[in-house]
Amino acid sequence: MTDSSAAAGALAVLASGPMLAIALTLGAFLAAQWLFARFRKPLWMPPVLIAALLLAVVVAASGLGFEQYYTGAAWLTALLGPTTVALGVPLYQQMHHIRALWKPIVMTLPLAATLAAVYALGIAWLMGATPLVLASLAPKSVTAPIAMGIAEQVGGSISLTLGGLLITGVLASLFVDWIAKWLHIEDDRIIGFALGLNGHAIGTARAFEISPMAGAFASLGMGLTGVFTALILPLIWSLI
């Protein structure tokens, strides 16, 4: 406290390596799990949102800054690649459930994945959004690495796309819980599929909190939506 420049110097040294960002993320993750259980698991405040809020406050208040935090946290986010691959294992383990439901999946996917983009685009267009904003929002329901590729192809801004899809993922996790309750849907397979289709990795993480079966269907929904949108959207975009 008495020597703030020394404290700032120490922070700069600690922040130059990844360990500070990793410790903060792990701490926030564990604190969020504890708080979530403590407040009797509120659906409107999933652990990922609690952890992100805690981190945002610490990162902003400490003067660490988001850029530096995110660079350090890259040691964690690099694992997202192999973790996406790992989703293939529950997908295989739940294959008999997926086989039993393949017809509804095939019937739902093309329309639902298209509408996931079209609704938001239609609203943004009606409100007078610029072509740049429209192109950035188009891949909003697609998992991040694929969405970045699509945004590039249709001429959107990568950071706006990432922001849009992060918000979409959090919103989708909340809305699926609410609307499923409202429609009296208790089938983990349907709930999981809707989470993955609309909320990509964030929705899939939420689905694994519900059950391994919901998680497998979310992985399937996320993968199929990603592949479908990546193939179709640039094609449609070139037509209009």
Add this chain to the structure above:
Amino acid sequence: MVMLRGFLVLVVFFLLGEALRLFAGLPVSGGVLGMIMVTFTLMLRGKVSDELAEASRGLISVLVLLITPGVVGVFFIVDQFSGYWTTVVVALVVGTLLSVFTTLLLMKKAADLSKEGGDHD
């Protein structure tokens, strides 16, 4: 060691996915391609090894941890939304609400339909 062997398998499949993406010029990410390849490989083999099941369970259990740094970014991109902030938020909130509703309804109707259509297939 068991966990590491499974992790190696996952990393190798990720690299294979990346290689396929680069060589075939596909617009799909290496992770998703790797996921598809793992699923098909397991279907062909007809079983999953303990080490691979263990490693994937471990990674998936920390999926929320891994996406958290990206979600933190939402609170720092507000400036980039300035000007069209309202448009973006309304489009995302209403659009996502409608699309979640549509997916759940379509999936429910389709599931009921295929149940009525007979379970003989």
